[in-house]
Amino acid sequence: MIDKMHIDALRSLLGEKGLLTEPNDMAAYETGARYDQGRAAFVARPVFTEEVSAVVAYCVRNGISLVAQSGNTGLVSGSTPDGTGAQGVLSLDRLTAPFRLDRINRTLTAGAGLRLSEVNQRLEEAGLFFPIDLGADPRLGGMISTNTGGSRFLRYGDVRRNTLGLKVVLADTQGTILDLGSGLRKNNTGVDWKQIFIGTSGAFGIITECVLNLEPVPRQTATAFLVPASHERVPDLLVAMEEALGSYLSAFEGMSGNAVSAALAHVPSLRNPFERGVVPDFVILAEISRSSPPREGEQPLDAVLEDVLGGIWEREDAPLADAFVGPSHEMWALRHALSEGVKHSGRLIAFDLSFRRGDIMRFLDHMKVEMPKHFDGVTICDFGHIGDGGVHFNLVVPASDPRLSDGAFEGALREWVFNIAVEEFDGSYSAEHAIGRKNQIFYDRYTPEDIRRLATGLKAITSPGPLGSVTF
Amino acid sequence: MIDKMHIDALRSLLGEKGLLTEPNDMAAYETGARYDQGRAAFVARPVFTEEVSAVVAYCVRNGISLVAQSGNTGLVSGSTPDGTGAQGVLSLDRLTAPFRLDRINRTLTAGAGLRLSEVNQRLEEAGLFFPIDLGADPRLGGMISTNTGGSRFLRYGDVRRNTLGLKVVLADTQGTILDLGSGLRKNNTGVDWKQIFIGTSGAFGIITECVLNLEPVPRQTATAFLVPASHERVPDLLVAMEEALGSYLSAFEGMSGNAVSAALAHVPSLRNPFERGVVPDFVILAEISRSSPPREGEQPLDAVLEDVLGGIWEREDAPLADAFVGPSHEMWALRHALSEGVKHSGRLIAFDLSFRRGDIMRFLDHMKVEMPKHFDGVTICDFGHIGDGGVHFNLVVPASDPRLSDGAFEGALREWVFNIAVEEFDGSYSAEHAIGRKNQIFYDRYTPEDIRRLATGLKAITSPGPLGSVTF
Numbered sequence: 017m018i019d020k021m022h023i024d025a026l027r028s029l030l031g032e033k034g035l036l037t038e039p040n041d042m043a044a045y046e047t048g049a050r051y052d053q054g055r056a057a058f059v060a061r062p063v064f065t066e067e068v069s070a071v072v073a074y075c076v077r078n079g080i081s082l083v084a085q086s087g088n089t090g091l092v093s094g095s096t097p098d099g100t101g102a103q104g105v106l107s108l109d110r111l112t113a114p115f116r117l118d119r120i121n122r123t124l125t126a127g128a129g130l131r132l133s134e135v136n137q138r139l140e141e142a143g144l145f146f147p148i149d150l151g152a153d154p155r156l157g158g159m160i161s162t163n164t165g166g167s168r169f170l171r172y173g174d175v176r177r178n179t180l181g182l183k184v185v186l187a188d189t190q191g192t193i194l195d196l197g198s199g200l201r202k203n204n205t206g207v208d209w210k211q212i213f214i215g216t217s218g219a220f221g222i223i224t225e226c227v228l229n230l231e232p233v234p235r236q237t238a239t240a241f242l243v244p245a246s247h248e249r250v251p252d253l254l255v256a257m258e259e260a261l262g263s264y265l266s267a268f269e270g271m272s273g274n275a276v277s278a279a280l281a282h283v284p285s286l287r288n289p290f291e292r293g294v295v296p297d298f299v300i301l302a303e304i305s306r307s308s309p310p311r312e313g314e315q316p317l318d319a320v321l322e323d324v325l326g327g328i329w330e331r332e333d334a335p336l337a338d339a340f341v342g343p344s345h346e347m348w349a350l351r352h353a354l355s356e357g358v359k360h361s362g363r364l365i366a367f368d369l370s371f372r373r374g375d376i377m378r379f380l381d382h383m384k385v386e387m388p389k390h391f392d393g394v395t396i397c398d399f400g401h402i403g404d405g406g407v408h409f410n411l412v413v414p415a416s417d418p419r420l421s422d423g424a425f426e427g428a429l430r431e432w433v434f435n436i437a438v439e440e441f442d443g444s445y446s447a448e449h450a451i452g453r454k455n456q457i458f459y460d461r462y463t464p465e466d467i468r469r470l471a472t473g474l475k476a477i478t479s480p481g482p483l484g485s486v487t488f
Numbered sequence: 489m490i491d492k493m494h495i496d497a498l499r500s501l502l503g504e505k506g507l508l509t510e511p512n513d514m515a516a517y518e519t520g521a522r523y524d525q526g527r528a529a530f531v532a533r534p535v536f537t538e539e540v541s542a543v544v545a546y547c548v549r550n551g552i553s554l555v556a557q558s559g560n561t562g563l564v565s566g567s568t569p570d571g572t573g574a575q576g577v578l579s580l581d582r583l584t585a586p587f588r589l590d591r592i593n594r595t596l597t598a599g600a601g602l603r604l605s606e607v608n609q610r611l612e613e614a615g616l617f618f619p620i621d622l623g624a625d626p627r628l629g630g631m632i633s634t635n636t637g638g639s640r641f642l643r644y645g646d647v648r649r650n651t652l653g654l655k656v657v658l659a660d661t662q663g664t665i666l667d668l669g670s671g672l673r674k675n676n677t678g679v680d681w682k683q684i685f686i687g688t689s690g691a692f693g694i695i696t697e698c699v700l701n702l703e704p705v706p707r708q709t710a711t712a713f714l715v716p717a718s719h720e721r722v723p724d725l726l727v728a729m730e731e732a733l734g735s736y737l738s739a740f741e742g743m744s745g746n747a748v749s750a751a752l753a754h755v756p757s758l759r760n761p762f763e764r765g766v767v768p769d770f771v772i773l774a775e776i777s778r779s780s781p782p783r784e785g786e787q788p789l790d791a792v793l794e795d796v797l798g799g800i801w802e803r804e805d806a807p808l809a810d811a812f813v814g815p816s817h818e819m820w821a822l823r824h825a826l827s828e829g830v831k832h833s834g835r836l837i838a839f840d841l842s843f844r845r846g847d848i849m850r851f852l853d854h855m856k857v858e859m860p861k862h863f864d865g866v867t868i869c870d871f872g873h874i875g876d877g878g879v880h881f882n883l884v885v886p887a888s889d890p891r892l893s894d895g896a897f898e899g900a901l902r903e904w905v906f907n908i909a910v911e912e913f914d915g916s917y918s919a920e921h922a923i924g925r926k927n928q929i930f931y932d933r934y935t936p937e938d939i940r941r942l943a944t945g946l947k948a949i950t951s952p953g954p955l956g957s958v959t960f
Binding site: 042078084109118119120121122123143155163164165169171173174177192194195198199200201203204205206207208209211212214215216220231232234251260261262263264278279306307309311313314315319320323324340355364370371372373374401404405406442443444445446447448449450451455458462463464466467471472473477478488 | 795939
């Protein structure tokens with residue numbers, strides 16, 4: 017699909033190991049984590065920012081379209097090539113340097129190709145970590161391009177909040193390298209350009225390096241499962257917990273009974289923690305934590321949590337039906353197994369929605385009533401982050417359902433859900449997965465015209481060349 | 489200076505009370521908080537976003553330059569008209585609606601003309617506050633345009649981190665109104681446009697409304713004055729405090745002995761808290777706080793702080809020379825009086841710098857050595873935020889110094905300081921005051937050409953009309 021002349025030119029820029037063209041070598045880069053199978057013209061694997069710049073400049077000058085690929089763990093077809101075979105993949109997987117810890121500044125300057133797990137392993141000794149808690153193990157560049165949040169958002173915020181600097185290559189004829197911030201926490205000397213590259217699916221430039229804020233590793237943790245008195249009382253419960261605990265509260269995760277049951281059924285290592293094994297209709301995993309080590313004279317965190325829950329329980333009209341403090345590891349194991357459990361329950365159609373915190377349970381209750389009317393036999397297995405408004409709204413269809421062979425069925429279901437989430441509940445169709453090819457149609461539909469016009473203009477002044485999976 | 493036709497047209501858009509043209513009425517809007525005296529063609533005082541839009545559209549169509557003015561408490565000539573008399577002021581002071589608290593979402597939708605103090609007073613009953621702690625009392629629009637940080641940055645971050653939505657009027661021929669975010673905490677569906685208007689001195693659009701993150705009001709606080717073993721050991725002390733306290737630590741403020749002495753000399757209500765009244769060379773105000781109310785069985789915060797300081801004190805090679813826990817109100821009163829004290833010590837030449845945290849004391853020590861060599865008789869009265877790298881680097885020159893009558897003296901001093909801060913120490917020439925007319929020359933000098941080109945392009949696609957005090 018691509019002229020051999022171009023392959024030779026790119027190989028001369030990157031060396032033998034820096035460019036893959038054999039189908040076997042490229043296969044892993046062509047396949048997405050959940051959906052998606054594309055075809056790559058080549059896979060470029062630069063090691064330095066300057067190599068990225070050279071490749072990008074060459075491709076822009078020759079009209080070759082590129083998509084940057086980081087850990088390839090995304091769920092919206094943002095990091096794989098399209099099906100034409102004409103698009104090249106620019107993989108970050110060898111951009112693993114530098115790794116420079118500034119202990120006093122609590123920052124790390126890191127190559128965008130490092131994996132989250134590796135970063136946190138290497139930081140362990142310093143007692144610090146990059147505080148984004150995810151199920152997957154992405155590379156840093158992709159985390160920034162999608163602005164992931166995860167399960168400890170309530171305490172630590174998203175990637176945007178923890179990014180203090182970026183090095184970015186623009187898709188222009190020069191492959192311009194922008195050096196945006198070097199770890200200053202306060203700096204207001206013009207447009208904060210790094211914000212443009214955070215959460216925008218890699219369309220405005222390729223992130224090669226970043227400066228990250230680090231946080232002290234939590235030294236004490238206590239967790240509890242809370243069963244709300246009813247769906248309507250979940251917001252009251254959240255407010256009561258925040259009033260009593262303030263910034264102690266580090267997670268407030270919602271789990272539907274359907275999702276919990278799916279995890280218990282399909283992940284054999286889990287223990288059913290509920291009384292007589294009866295899974296409640298909705299459960300909340302609440303966590304409190306301290307980054308200070310335990311000190312003499314200090315009340316243990318389990319006791320703090322028990323006290324607070326006791327206080328809420330004793331209130332007249334308490335928003336709690338049941339609650340118990342338990343081992344953190346076990347409780348989080350159940351939370352983290354939900355995704356796996358749901359996946360094995362049938363064909364999964366997943367949504368990554370968000371709402372204002374007061375609207376989540378209203379939305380879920382609305383869908384529980386409306387779903388059978390519109391899409392009979394579809395089970396809602398939601399879970400998510402009540403504390404920050406994120407909902408992994410998962411729908412499971414029995415694998416044997418004949419409607420699955422009809423391509424239009426899934427499309428109709430997606431349209432229906434998104435319309436209710438965005439139009440009726442003023443929510444987001446992508447909380448933390450960004451856009452990718454998968455959500456392009458919804459970007460086009462739900463983004464006001466003025467904003468689309470601005471984004472097109474921004475694309476033209478930053479990266480006019482063909483880059484990424486999203487058309488802005 | 490401005491055609492009467494335009495005045496009539498603007499009056500018809502805004503009504504009698506909405507447009508000031510009498511010199512007496514305009515005087516307060518023409519005078520800056522510290523420097524600066526300009527002349528306004530008129531002062532427009534719209535009440536609604538739609539009025540802002542109409543005024544801006546009219547002015548852009550007729551080539552009339554506007555500068556938006558919020559609380560007018562800024563220190564970089566960002567909110568006053570220039571001296572030509574041709575520029576109109578668009579004041580936010582009547583844009584005080586809406587005020588919509590969403591208790592469950594912990595957000596406030598507010599008019600950009602509300603003052604910080606009023607916002608927090610009105611939120612008191614709900615136990616929430618907008619967690620930006622400042623000496624001044626600005627209006628929200630200006631806080632966003634400068635992205636202020638303040639003294640509790642370490643715990644709560646800056647305005648950027650706490651802004652979840654904006655309504656903005658662009659300076660184009662339509663006065664386009666952008667509605668950017670309505671309080672979702674997780675939403676990654678394209679460019680986060682609100683970031684462009686944060687910290688950019690009002691040049692890219694006029695903020696009329698915002699959605700703010702709120703935090704639970706701290707219910708328990710403990711403070712201490714720490715005297716470091718030496719300047720070099722201040723970073724070790726910060727690391728030791730963060731290791732022991734984690735996110736308990738809500739402030740770590742540095743105060744030079746000169747600034748403390750100035751405050752004690754000029755603010756009579758202050759008590760000298762130091763042993764035998766001897767002010768140390770450098771003092772740190774450390775604060776820990778909890779947003780949870782005191783509970784039985786819990787160690788009081790004063791005791792926590794005493795314990796932690798004792799532990800650090802007992803270390804071999806401890807970074808502490810002295811430390812004492814004391815009444816929060818009194819300790820903060822001294823901290824907040826520094827600015828006032830310094831102002832009364834002579835002619836003040838102020839800088840709002842920031843550095844990586846490990847570089848602050850190195851910079852201060854460097855300047856202490858170099859200053860007498862280059863600018864004899866200038867006293868350094870610095871204070872600031874060691875925890876986030878911000879330094880209010882204040883220079884005091886005796887009022888009788890004959891060099892003050894030479895305009896070139898202050899300019900040369902500014903050049904010299906900024907060059908060392910930016911070029912030698914890789915710091916910022918504006919930590920939290922933004923650019924304004926005052927820093928334009930330094931923006932032009934220190935901003936890389938690629939970034940200036942992008943900013944010019946961004947200005948053209950957002951607000952091509954003449955707006956604000958800064959030329960991007």
